[in-house]
Amino acid sequence: MLDVRRLQVLRAVVTSGTVTAAAAHLGYTPSAVSQQMAALEKQAGTALLERVGRGVRPTAAGLLLTEHAALISSAVARAETALADLRAGRTGRLSVRYFATAGSTLVAPALARLRAEHPGVRVDLELVDSEDPFQGVAKDRADLAVVVQARDFSGDGFRLIRLADDPYAAVLPLGHPLADTEVIDLGQLSGEQWVGSEPPGPCLEPVIDSCAAAGFSPDFVIRSEDYATAQGFVAAGLGVGLMPRLGLRNQHPGVVVRPVRNPEPVRVISAVVREIALDQPSLRGLLDALRDAAATADPPDEPRAD
Structure with a gap:
């Protein structure tokens, strides 16, 4: 296999025309350059240079390898520029997963800010089930997932x-x-009949746990995993429900919404990231934007009564 460093030495010799000039350009001694050329010729299995007066000129093989050395040098320079752009957050690609009710409130404004600050970064978005908090991130399919935090979340190499x-x-x-x-x-x-709006998992756990703390288990007579549909069932008088405020931003005209206490169920919305991915400025920027979107999100519509 040809040594890339020796190819660049060959290019310097051919470009400058003498071993001495190439050595001065590279910061080597003429003897070191000659040794590198001898080793490269041995690797190539043919002569690469021939003497002409006090200088040298490439053989056909030497000219061929010099041209390829120039291509290699250009490719390395492009790679270094691309790497610098990636490390600075000017380019790159992020894979983001999110669940439905976080989309318009948190993810959309965060992505708008990310696009303004890192216009060269492409974001691949996918709507996923919030039941598994970090499956996409854990399997290296995503850099970041906006999730409802489960009680038993754990994972080395991840940050919540x-x-x-x-x-x-x-x-x-x-x-x-x-x-x-x-x-x-x-x-x-x-004592009420209930309309369920959450699938089994981290979104249902706060409801079940809070009801247990209040001394009862909810009697789900209807289950729907869609907040708009669940509100329709409630509006029809088929039961009552507990729904998260983000899921109530579009309130059905046939229901009233009231805060609860003793206790108040709360679901925790978090971002799961792979720690190694935090080296990317664009990912850190997206996290900052998500935090700000969460802190400044407009509250849902005021509850309506009849």
Whole structure:
């Protein structure tokens, strides 16, 4: 295999025309340059230089390798420039996963800011189920995932960054006896039939745990994994529900939304990243933008009563 460093020495000799001039350009001794040329000729299996007076000129093989050495030098220079752009965040690609209710509130404004600050960075987005908090990141399919944090999250080589707390509120049909109550004690809903809006997993856990702390288990008579559909079932008088505030940004006209206490269920929205990926300025910029989006997100519409 030809030695790339020796190819560059050959290029310097051919370009300058003498071993002495090449040595001065490279900071070598003439003897060291001659040794490098002898070793390269041995690797090539043919003569690369011939003497002409006090100088040298390339043989056909020497000219061929000199041309390839120039191409290698140009490719290395391009690689160094590309690497510098990547390390500075001017270029690159990020793979981002998110769950539905975080999309418009957190991810969209964060990506708009990222595009303004790092216009050369491409972002590949994918909507995923929030049930598995870090599957995409753990399997190297994503650099960052916006997730609902599970209680048992763990993983070496990953970092979990808290973005926002998303409290659940009671969703009641118009005319419900508790519709005029300013704040509902969770235990007041113990005898109700319930409309479920969460799949099993980290979004349902705060509901189940809080109801247990209030002394009951919710009686789910209908289950829907879509907040708009679940609100429709509540509006039809088929039950009550607990839904996160981010899922209630588009409130159904047939329901009222009231805060709950004793206790108040809360789901934690976080970003999961691979620690090694934090070397990318664009990823750090996206994290900063997500934090700011979470801190400045407009609150959901004010609860409506009849």
